[in-house]
Amino acid sequence: MSLYPLFADLRQRAVLVVGGGAVAARKIDGLLRAGAAVTVVAPALEPTLAALAAHARIRHVAARYADEWLDEVSPGGEKSNGGDEPSGYWLVIVATSDGALNRRIAAAAQRRRVFVNVVDDGTLSSFHVPAVVDRAPLQVAISSGGAAPMLARLLRERLETMLDDALGPLAALAARFRARIRARHPEPAARRRFYSSLFGGAVADLLRKHQPALAxxxxxxxxxxxxxxxxxxxxxxxxxxxxPGLLTLKALRALNEADVILHDRLVGPGVLALARRDATMIEVGKTGGAHSTAQERIHALLLEHARAGRRVVRLKGGDPFVFGRGGEELEFLRAHGIGYEVVPGITAALACAAYAGVPLTHRAHAQSVRFVTAHCRDSLDMLDWRALAQERQTLAVYMGVAGLETLRERLLAHGRAAATPFALVENGSTETQRVIAGTLNQLPELANAHRVRTPALLILGEVAALARTLHWYGTPPLGGAPGPSLRHAA
Incomplete structure (x- = not known):
């Protein structure tokens, strides 16, 4: 279930709780801390709730639930006509052990367009109460959509150890000075940088030392x-x-600090979802035979946004310095006096091999690895085929789907054995990953039979045979008869 996350302001707003036991008491504690005006309908109350009622912290109705309670305009006030108008209650929480009663209350509340939570029954609930990490006024809420409450609680326990107590006072200080900060830094980019330096600097350190006046x-x-x-x-x-789990911590930080993100077409939504929500996203991908962005246009966009004082992330699939034109872009930036940094990424050859269970090197069978690009006829003509055809090495071929037949012909012509194993990894490391395995003489036919499409990376060499026995991610390899098995190194 996909839930819309929401923080509700319940100060002086009426909330109805049905049930007077320990479960109700836990829910009421959070409601009172949020400032809600709580009415409890239950024949009797457990001791904690009874004490709250005695001190007028909650209103107790000592009766069994009836639908009429949902028709109150306000606690103790007049009732609406027939229950067709919205209730005076903003929320209803049901904390009884009677399943039939729970279903009846949930249906009645939903008819009246009132949000209802039935404790431990997500199917009857129109809202869920999350697990909360409280660093007031900062709060982190965690929900599994009712699917796995214990998992949400486990995550809460982990976050409790990660988020120190200084965050609450820091957020309170930021709230007090917010108007002055906005006046001092009217531009959003400048304001974000101010907050970044502030939250990671001396103020936070002084609060951790419990020195609020100095902070x-x-x-x-x-x-x-x-x-x-x-x-x-x-x-x-x-x-x-x-x-997305293969992003480095530094890459994640860059995405969260970026004002503008220029990203390749193949950067997936899971990675983009980790960026700042208000960052400007610009797709600048290149696609053979389709719409693409010229490299000169990418250079112009980098220059335009950097000169406007923005933090720009040029987000490239894999690693920017492995067939990613990263060097060209840095040369351009340096020539125009733009500051830059490089955050390496896990290149496709490393990740696709790992997710296919193929070691790129093996001390008995492959002492070297060659990274090769084969996306067009010109790039194929520039390769040293005699060197590529040598044994006891692994070839990792990028962007080579369209040239597999030529690649096979030239490798065979320069002495590479027809029985050399290959593993062709499509959409490597994603949930749609496929691995096609076979031998060099079968390469283009198997790729066509399985309709392999880009992005796909070819791993060719004796080690590729291990894809059949060492696979661990996704489905087992597809393809023809297995190639010769490898001896385990001594």
């Missing part, structure tokens, strides 16, 4: 300090082969 003074000084001129910059970031 506030440091905050005040930072707000009053003259604004430094904004210099744009470019980060050349490798997005890896597809699995």
């Amino acid at each position: 506030e003074a440091a905050f005040e000084a930072a707000v009053q300090a003259p604004a430094a001129p904004i210099a744009g910059s470019v980060a050349l970031v490798g997005a890896g082969p597809g699995d």
